[in-house]
Amino acid sequence: MSAPVAGHGVTGAQDAGAFLVRLTRLDPGAVVRLRSHHGRTELWARLPWNVLVSRSVDGAGPGDATVVAADLLTQLARGGRSLPVRRDSDWRWGLPPDGARSVERLPSAELHRVAEAAAGTLRDATAHGVGGQPVGERALRDALLDHVAIVVTTDSTERIEISQRLVQGVTRMGFLGGRPSSEESDLSDVHVRIAGRWVGLAAPYGAAWLPAANQLGLRPATPRTFG
Template sequence: MSGVVASHGVTGAQDAGAFLVRLTRLDPGAVVRLRSYRGRTDLWAMLPWNVLVSRSVDGEGPGDATVVAADLLSQLARGGRSLPARRDADWRWGLPPEGARSVERLPAAEVRRIAAAAAGTLRDASEHGVGGQPVGARALRDALLDHVAIVVTTDSTERIEISQRLVQGVTRMGFLGGRPSSEESDLSDVHVRVAGRWVGLAAPYGVAWLPAVNQLGLRPATPHTFG
């Protein structure tokens, strides 16, 4: 007796496709985890620089399943409904807990500027070295990604550090949207979120997450500053 072919259950093909195209460009062999809830499906993936990214799309989804991202993209591109071969054992990462809270709002233009400055620094150092001395590309990239790009400080002196890894996550996955505008609205702002020991950047089209550098008892407080 033939088995029933499972459906991926994603109806927001355009949104899912945008996520998967970016992901597979960065990592052709990436896997994506689909988790469903109340008529929506969250797509989760790990980027090559160890940042967890997520986008919510329309569709009942398959419940909870991990597949090869390129296979799911192929299904969506041809209008297929079948869930690709499951690769649940290939998902090796935890997820942030529910109940994330926003502790600061950053202008999207500032996040774009920080990302562009990092790209320029990497390009310049790759061409000219540091202090006139050559630097290995991998070591240079890792040092740049680990750089703390933004520090959010609450009035109770708590510090939330946002590394360049998160900034690159939201920008290179296209979570900020299209071309920057000189009058970007509040809807395009990026929110700093905290969920348990995780810190995230939530942009209009997706979220990037990393475990917090320090185990801090963070709580929202006003006013907030960042620098």
């Protein structure tokens, strides 16, 4: 980690603000953890569906501090440099270890498609039920989030399941950006990464992480397969 600086130490206010705006829309009371890393600041947060998301922004950062996301957003919006009241005890989650390795690349257009299909399924099921029977929206949402949307098979034959939770993490946080043109497709690809027991999607504007089930001894599934 870099040496801490006075205040929040974030100079990439636009990028940090984009992260915080999305985060606070999804969870107005969310906390964000700032970690200094090689002269930049990593922003970490946990979404309501238990996915960790991160974005690296300019600025040396405060070292390692947790604050209320809305308070930091207010500071950045007015050009303030002070670190909001620390809430370090409110951060209760582990982070993926360093040394993540990329095992596959996915087209961002595919993740857009998967996310949109899930949203359509939720709308239809909420309106018409499942098998003619009404189902609560929350139960439907939880079932969709747990659905395995993509399976990646690595060169060493590991089966890595990408759940809808991760897909929703990168799409709803805006990490994919807009739909790329054919010339931009390679730059907008999303990398599937493994770090210890964690599985992540690293998109152009941020990453989403979730602990893998059974240490990558994953269940059979019937989604689209890559690799």
